[in-house]
Amino acid sequence: MYNYQDLLNAGLKAAKIAGEILRNGYGTNFIIESKSEKNDLVTEFDKKSEIAIIDFLKSQYPESDFLAEESGLSNSDSDLRWIIDPLDGTVNFAHGIPIFAVSIAAEYKQEIVCGVIYQPLLQESFTAIKNGGAFFNSTPIRVSNVHDFSRSFLVTGFPYNIARHGRNWGEHFLSIVRSGVPVRRLGSAALDLAYTAAGRFDGFWEIGLSPWDVAAGILLVKEAGGLVMNYEGDEYSLGNDSIIACTPSIYQELSERMN
Ligand code: IPD
Ligand code: CA
Ligand code: CA
Numbered sequence: 001m002y003n004y005q006d007l008l009n010a011g012l013k014a015a016k017i018a019g020e021i022l023r024n025g026y027g028t029n030f031i032i033e034s035k036s037e038k039n040d041l042v043t044e045f046d047k048k049s050e051i052a053i054i055d056f057l058k059s060q061y062p063e064s065d066f067l068a069e070e071s072g073l074s075n076s077d078s079d080l081r082w083i084i085d086p087l088d089g090t091v092n093f094a095h096g097i098p099i100f101a102v103s104i105a106a107e108y109k110q111e112i113v114c115g116v117i118y119q120p121l122l123q124e125s126f127t128a129i130k131n132g133g134a135f136f137n138s139t140p141i142r143v144s145n146v147h148d149f150s151r152s153f154l155v156t157g158f159p160y161n162i163a164r165h166g167r168n169w170g171e172h173f174l175s176i177v178r179s180g181v182p183v184r185r186l187g188s189a190a191l192d193l194a195y196t197a198a199g200r201f202d203g204f205w206e207i208g209l210s211p212w213d214v215a216a217g218i219l220l221v222k223e224a225g226g227l228v229m230n231y232e233g234d235e236y237s238l239g240n241d242s243i244i245a246c247t248p249s250i251y252q253e254l255s256e257r258m259n
Helices: 004-025 044-060 090-094 169-178 189-197 211-223 248-256
Strands: 032-034 041-043 065-068 072-074 080-088 101-108 111-119 124-129 133-136 154-156 203-207 227-229 242-246
Touching: 004 044, 004 080, 004 101, 004 111, 004 124, 041 044, 041 090, 044 065, 044 080, 044 101, 065 211, 080 090, 080 189, 080 211, 101 189, 101 211, 111 189, 111 211, 124 189, 124 211, 133 211, 154 169, 154 189, 189 203, 189 211, 189 242, 203 248, 211 227, 211 242, 227 248, 242 248
Parallel strands: 065 080, 154 203
Antiparallel strands: 032 041, 065 072, 080 101, 101 111, 111 124, 124 133, 203 242, 227 242
């Protein structure tokens, strides 16, 4: 059994260590490579950030397992597993766009128990503990209280392999844009979820995300009073191919547009 606040403190410290690395690297000349999709980039700072996070968490909890974007899965059947995106928004970072974050979640016995999303340039931290609420820096946050879908403000994203994706993603997007609802595409799913938890956005939808993109963010949205579902209408679980995260009052109308 772990003290979840201690896990969160360790995750936040790791995110701040990584954030300093990213802050110092942002805007410098660095190595950029393509992954399996040519526009899915990785920089030397994704790797440096991930190494620093794992080193710190291992120093605090040596028994930890990890699921981290750049180094993959380490599995020793520990009850404690950290799910890490060391730099969410790599394409932004690589192009000098200041929208990116570090995302770290802790799972205990396969349940997400705390999550941290840290925006290094603004030094904004979004944190949540299972059954303990969600916070912006140290202030409690709630999802927005918009009631009318037509007055909502939404955010989405598109996976790098979207052309091969089976879902009717183009129609979903168009149906919302046609309704006149303002939609943003920030390029960081972690920030999309953190901002939804904080009520800055009213809702978010996307397909094809990976566990490290969303593990911290889904806990944040839920602890802030939001819903996190898949397009089939079930509660979202890690590994699902579609996600809708929003303030409850607009869920019905948002989800109908994904069918
Ligand atoms: C990406 C971002 C983006 C989302 C992509 C993700 P990365 O993560 O979260 O918003 O649309 O699907 O892969 O590659 O910057 O860590
Ligand atoms: Ca990511
Ligand atoms: Ca990443």
